[in-house]
Amino acid sequence: MLTTAGTLLTALPASAATTCTSPVYKRQFFANTSFSGTPKKTDCDNAIDQTWTGAPATGLPKDNFGVRYAVTRDFGSGGPFTFAASGLDGIRVYLDGVRKIDLWKNTSTTVSKTVNVTIPSGKHSLRVDYVNWTGSARLKFGYTPRTSATVDKVKPLTPTGMAWDYFPGMEEGVSAVLDWARNKEMDLAGYRVYRRVQGTPTWTRVGTTTNVTFTDVPPQTGQSYYYEVRAYDKAGNESSGTADQGPVPTPDYTAPAAPVLSATSVEASNDLSWTGSADVAVYRVFRKTDSATTYTALADTTATTYADTSAAYGRAYDYKVSAIDAEKNTATSNVVRTARTITPPQNVTATTPSWGAVFTWTEPAGGDTADYEVYRSKTSPVALTYDNLTDCRSRKVSTDASGNKVRSCTDYDGDQGATYHYVMTRQNTAGRWSTASAELTVTRPGDEIPPPPVANLTARPLEYGVKLDWDDSTAADLEKYWVYEDRSCCEPEYLGTVAAGTSEFVVGPSVADGETRTYIVVAVDKYGNSLTYEDEVDIDDWSGSISKATVTELDLRPTNVPEDTAPCSVLTYTTYGDHGGMYIECADSVATEAAGINVYRWDRATSTYIKVTDVPLAPTATNYTDTTIPTGTTVYYLLSVVAPDGSETFSNVDSSVSLPSGA
Structure with a gap:
């Protein structure tokens, strides 16, 4: 290297040689295979993945040269790694000077080796020596952590450089701000932030991040909080926590737990009860009529019950309760609606024989029922209006096995197959009517039977999918069929719908690669009745017997596959016509070093690959359409x-499905 000093060129001292920042490799080129003497070139490379068809650098021969890569990096906690090397000719890989891979021979075919290595924590050196004796030169090397939970048991290092601060906010309250230094592990997944209340031992995770900063707004309860950060890796291993950070004080902006309110109504009062909270100073009870828009405070109490005897009999009221702490933070309960009432009909049940809906209910203690009424509606809740009053006839009184008086009546009206909601009220001998009983939802008798399973279901493999056939259903109310693929791992996969009057379905386009598949066809009537799947795992848990057909697809895969050594890959896609499409992805070197790209298609008749490109595609090509693809096949x-010398290296093999002409 030379530098200008005035008008003179002066050689730089050795200390000014190329330096590369870890984890970038320092790369040296030697004009020999013994790595002796002064390198002809030194530069930096962030990855080892090279192909040289001539001299790799000025001053080097095209044969009998050496390239040395070296890097020292911090592996954090270390752990299990995989080293993978491949190429033409000699390759040696060293960790801290200890050889881990040795592929040191002159070869005309690609050699490769993968080894598992456990790297201790901290900084370690990697060195890769490569020599090319004759012919093409190719080298690839990489190291990656093994992240399987069954293999990697090494915890990340505890994060360092921890710092914290807190900032009071005007509305949201105090925020805690944490930051720390980034871990060195290559398999690091992120960081978990934990928080605990001062004076307690229990940590609660409050966030996960891949950054090295985190802001948390803790509950503004007047308590103080401590924080710690733990690193975790892709195998799920978690480091120990950093030193406690804090305490972070907070004001008390947090209301008590909201009471959960319930009500029991009796003839003399509306009785309220609710759940309590330890930090409540007082509970305030509110009431309004069901038609009013504002509440009135009834009482303040430290108890968790209240009996409202001032409510008018039979009138509906809405109630709520507020829990108030010493700082005046307030939480309000749910709203309940109730009315003073005699006991409504109890234990109401319904049966649905073909002639109607039969109700039975138990007479309350005292046996003072003078009359009762039944209300029916298609909407819920059921309003106690004249329009909803139904004529429940055939009224009877009986005694059950326990000696309780049981009343029953039958609603003969209503539409078959319809769903209705019912409630009952009763009148006592003093002339007071009760509020409504618990609501019952009843579906009247009607067509609720699914069509029978389809008959004679068959599956025939095609070159582009599978054809399903079955007999037309005999169900008079049939609307359609649903087609599924049975999957042993999980619930069946829906494939499509076939209208009534059609009894075939083509699964596709689908690659003919010899897989065995099972298909299901389910008949559906116009009411939506069908056999239903009830279990996400077990395919046998349908609501009835189903029709299945199992088929092994045609296997049209090539009988031989060349070794995938080309720096390009092909990804095909199905086109709806007489064209086959594909994407081409190549390494950057192809655009400058290759003469072109050919496309080959497997020919089953000759068991060979036939070139479909008359002339090679440009080395920069990214896609290709095959206009000569046969239709209706895979x-x-x-x-x-x-x-440039005309030799070829081959990519992966990928499939494309073409539909029949006109499909």
Whole structure:
């Protein structure tokens, strides 16, 4: 390296040589295979993935040269790693000077090796030595952490550099702000922030982040809080916590727990009760009539019950209770509506024989019922109006096994198959009517039977999918069929709907690769009745017997697959016509070093790959459309990268499905 001094060129001292910031590699090129003498070139490279077809640098021969990569990096807590190397010719990999991979031989074919290595915590050096004796030169090396929970048992290091502060806010309250230094582990997933109340030992996780800062607004309860941060990796291992950070004080802006209010109404009063909270100074009871818009405070109490004897009999009231602490923070309960009442009909049940809905209910203690009424509505809740009053006839009185008086009546009206909501009221001998009983929802008798399973379901493999066939359903009210694929792992996958009058379905486009699949066809009537799936795992848990057909797809895969060595890959897609489409993804080197790209299609008749490109595609090509694809079948493609000398390396193989013409 030279630098200008006035008008002179002066060589830089050795100390000014190339330096590379970890984890970038320092790369040195040698004009020999013994790595002796002064490197011809030194630079930096952030990844080891190179192919050289000639001399890799000025001053180097195209054969018998060496390249050395070196880096020292901090591995944090260390743990299990995978080293993977491949290429043409000699490769050696060292960790802290200890050889871990040795592929040191002159070869005309790609060699590779993968090893598992446990790296201790802290800083360690990696060195990769590569030599090319003759021919093409190719080198690839990478190291990655093994993140399986069954393999990686090493916890990340505890985060360092922890700092904290807190800031009072005008409305949201105090915020705690934490920051720390980033961990060095390569498999780090993030950080978990924990919080505990001062004076208690229990930590609660309050957040997860991949950043090295975190802001938390703790509950503004007047308590103080401590924080700690723990690192966790992709295997789920969690570090120990940092030193406690805090305490962070907070004002008391937090209301007590809201009371949960319930009401029991009797003839003399509306009796309220609610859940209590330890930090409440007083409970305030409010009431309004059901038609009013504002509440009136009835009483302040420290108890958790209240009996309202001032409510008018039979009139509905809304109640709520506020819990108030010493700082005047307030939490209000749910609203309940109730009315003073004699005991309404109890234990109301319904049965639905073909002729109507039969109700039975138990006479309350005292046996003072003079009359009762039944109300029916298609909407809930049921309003006690004249329009909803129904004529419940065939009234009877009996005694059950326990000696209780039981009353019954039958509603003969209503539409078949309809769903109704019912309530009852009763009048005592003093002339007072009760509020409504618990509401009952009743579905009247009607068509609720699913169509029978389809008959003679068959599945025939096609070159582009599977054809399902079955007999037309005999159900008079049939509307459609649902088609599913049975999956042993989970619930069936819905594939499509077939209208009544059609009894076939083509699953596709689907690759003909020899897989065995099971299909299900379910008949559905115009009321929506069908066999239903009730279990997410067990396919046998349908609501009835179902029709299944199992088929093994045609296997049209190539009988031989070249080794995937090209720096390009192919990804095909199905086009709805007579064209086959594909995306081409190549390494940057292809655009400058390759002569072109060929597309090959597997020909089953000759068991060979046939070139479908008359001339190679440009090395910068990113897609290709095959206008000669056969229709109604599954085809397989691969790419070849053509080198300047005419030699080819081949990509992966991928499939494309073409539908029949007109499909």
